Amino acid sequence: EPEVTQTPSHQVTQMGQEVILRCVPISNHLYFYWYRQILGQKVEFLVSFYNNEISEKSEIFDDQFSVERPDGSNFTLKIRSTKLEDSAMYFCASSDAILTSGGSYEQYFGPGTRLTVT
Amino acid sequence: ELKVEQNPLFLSMQEGKNYTIYCNYSTTSDRLYWYRQDPGKSLESLFVLLSNGAVKQEGRLMASLDTKARLSTLHITAAVHDLSATYFCAVDTRETSGSRLTFGEGTQLTVNP
Numbered sequence: 320e321p322e323v324t325q326t327p328s329h330q331v332t333q334m335g336q337e338v339i340l341r342c343v344p345i346s347n348h349l350y351f352y353w354y355r356q357i358l359g360q361k362v363e364f365l366v367s368f369y370n371n372e373i374s375e376k377s378e379i380f381d382d383q384f385s386v387e388r389p390d391g392s393n394f395t396l397k398i399r400s401t402k403l404e405d406s407a408m409y410f411c412a413s414s415d416a417i418l419t420s421g422g423s424y425e426q427y428f429g430p431g432t433r434l435t436v437t
Numbered sequence: 438e439l440k441v442e443q444n445p446l447f448l449s450m451q452e453g454k455n456y457t458i459y460c461n462y463s464t465t466s467d468r469l470y471w472y473r474q475d476p477g478k479s480l481e482s483l484f485v486l487l488s489n490g491a492v493k494q495e496g497r498l499m500a501s502l503d504t505k506a507r508l509s510t511l512h513i514t515a516a517v518h519d520l521s522a523t524y525f526c527a528v529d530t531r532e533t534s535g536s537r538l539t540f541g542e543g544t545q546l547t548v549n550p
Contacts, residue, residue: 352537362480362525364537375537410479424529425470426538428480 321345323429325411331435332401340396340432342411351394352412352426353386355379362410368394401436408433439464441528443541451549453515458544460509460526468529469509470538471500473522480525484511516548 324343332338344351353365367374368386385397394413398405412426440463450456460469468487472480484493486502486509493500497520499512509526523545527538 354538361542362527362538362540364539367537377537424468424536425482425485427482428472430479433477 321347323411323413323427325409325429325432327432328430329433329435331437334403334436335400338398338401338434340398340409340411340434342394342396342429343392344394344411344413345427346392348413348415348427350374350414350424350426351386351388352414353396354410354412354428355407356410356431357407365396365409398434401434403436406434406436439528439530439539441526441539441541443524443526443544445544446542447545447547449547449549450513450516452517455515456513458511458513458524458546460511460541462507462509462526462528462539464507464530465504466507466528466530467504469502470527470529471509471511472525472527474525474543475522483524511544513546516546518548518550521546521548 323345326341330338351368354362355365356362364377366376366380366386383399387395408431410431411429414424414426442461444459470485471483473483474480484500486500489504491502497514502509523543525540525543527540529536529538
């Protein structure tokens with residue numbers, strides 16, 4: 320069964336450093352997303368991406384964040400200068416552009432990258 | 438701003454008992470999702486509810502959606518230890534794909550022998 324994959328599974332970085340989190344969405348999906356989950360808290364939307372541009376972003380997704388689809392398979396989230404409060408689990412998700420049976424635009428989530436900023 | 442509220446946030450129950458988790462949301466939506474998350478793991482899709490009155494069942498879990506009341510429920514029947522996890526509801530308010538999901542705070546369920 321197709322699945323979303325993410326690398327690395329765990330990234331430790333120092334405050335102020337740049338990090339790039341990588342995702343390979345499901346191959347025939349056209350919408351891509353990043354969410355984050357601070358330990359013990361709810362999942363929060365960061366950004367959605369379609370047709371090589373951002374569709375929507377949340378207030379969390381400030382100038383320190385950027386997304387890119389550098390080739391036909393990868394989708395990346397870059398944090399330019401990490402802060403302690405960026406420590407969280409980051410989930411990538413993807414969905415199809417058309418209604419699946421039953422009318423669902425269901426988003427499929429990857430396993431996550433745990434980012435620890437020290 | 439869309440608000441999604443779950444209750445209870447913590448639920449400890451005995452095996453064999455029944456219980457219901459509630460998910461209230463603050464704006465019109467016809468699409469609601471339930472996810473399960475085990476500690477340190479990703480989100481596993483449980484149910485997709487797409488219309489008023491939708492009811493879906495899988496094993497000991499049953500989910501329903503009342504769009505007029507802006508309420509979804511996740512009912513657990515005869516709980517077993519394997520159901521221990523955190524359960525999230527998420528609401529999707531857009532007409533088209535590519536929209537954000539707004540999650541509730543999650544219900545941490547512990548099923549005790």
